[in-house]
Amino acid sequence: MKGRYATAVLLLAVLVADPARGAQAPTRAVTESQVHEVAAELRCVVCQNLSVADSPSEMARQMRAIVRERLEAGESPARVVQYFVDRYGEWILLAPRRSGFTLLVWLAPLTAVAVGFAIVGTLVWKWTRRPASAGTPPRVDPAMRERIRRETEAEP
Numbered sequence: 001m002k003g004r005y006a007t008a009v010l011l012l013a014v015l016v017a018d019p020a021r022g023a024q025a026p027t028r029a030v031t032e033s034q035v036h037e038v039a040a041e042l043r044c045v046v047c048q049n050l051s052v053a054d055s056p057s058e059m060a061r062q063m064r065a066i067v068r069e070r071l072e073a074g075e076s077p078a079r080v081v082q083y084f085v086d087r088y089g090e091w092i093l094l095a096p097r098r099s100g101f102t103l104l105v106w107l108a109p110l111t112a113v114a115v116g117f118a119i120v121g122t123l124v125w126k127w128t129r130r131p132a133s134a135g136t137p138p139r140v141d142p143a144m145r146e147r148i149r150r151e152t153e154a155e156p
Helices: 002-022 032-039 058-072 077-088 100-129 142-154
Strands: none
Touching: 032 058, 032 077, 058 077
């Protein structure tokens, strides 16, 4: 009887433990804000002017689901974004990366503003440093001056 009892306990332990053997690894809890944060970096391939987070299209919904699945699987947000870049290219990013040729996209406006401020500053500095005119009258020909004097004295 002792052998049967041990066999029954062993069989019960195997039956209880067996479903856990085929179960998937537990997933990480992901909030909607985490999904939105990653999806906001990606361009919707249908709308093109909206992020995946803001687009109402079916494709954007599917992309958000992929973002959620990958985050739940434990991937970092940067790795999830890289997955989409590998699949669609740099175009999928709403904001271009600040490296290589796209660095010009970020630096050109800043350079233009700096040059504009330098030009305006130089002009203002020059305008404020000009000497005020003394108001000297223009040179008048002596013959003309005499004629003006005679005409003004002749008037009643």
